[in-house]
Amino acid sequence: MAGQRPLKVLELSPRGKVLNELFAESQRLAPQGGGVPNRVVKPLNSTYAKGLREMALYLPAQGQSRAAAAIEGRWDGTMEEPGAGARAIKVQFRNDGGALAGTLTSRAGKVEMNTALRDVKYEKGGIRFAVDVAGSPRFFAGTVEGAAMKGTVAKSDAEKSPAGTFALRYVE
Numbered sequence: 001m002a003g004q005r006p007l008k009v010l011e012l013s014p015r016g017k018v019l020n021e022l023f024a025e026s027q028r029l030a031p032q033g034g035g036v037p038n039r040v041v042k043p044l045n046s047t048y049a050k051g052l053r054e055m056a057l058y059l060p061a062q063g064q065s066r067a068a069a070a071i072e073g074r075w076d077g078t079m080e081e082p083g084a085g086a087r088a089i090k091v092q093f094r095n096d097g098g099a100l101a102g103t104l105t106s107r108a109g110k111v112e113m114n115t116a117l118r119d120v121k122y123e124k125g126g127i128r129f130a131v132d133v134a135g136s137p138r139f140f141a142g143t144v145e146g147a148a149m150k151g152t153v154a155k156s157d158a159e160k161s162p163a164g165t166f167a168l169r170y171v172e
Contacts, residue, residue: 018051
């Protein structure tokens, strides 16, 4: 769909990363939407040209698809818990030797904390990960739709009623 991150292509092949880079650059230059500005593709820089050529000419081999490529990058947003209110968070997802990994960054006053994510899983548009926030574990579970990720935050993996919510937007 127009104006959305190329999730399906990214899930099929890591070569689709060039479309994600074009999307991110377009969002930086025209954050209100409106498509890809001409100056992003005209003239087309050699990095984008090579990536588009590779994506168009090579199909992924059997078992080569990597759905997790759809969420790699930086996501900014908020986490909200009763009693604590909303706090700004940044989540960076990356490929670490074939597995998803990342960090969650939050602030408390002037102190910024980066905490490693644990048990990161992305499958069929669903995301799950755990992270320690203020010394206690939080379990995030949600969905990814285009450039948006939202879901619930629980204090235990087995907890039925969530302790809060989160909402993130893809940045780059």
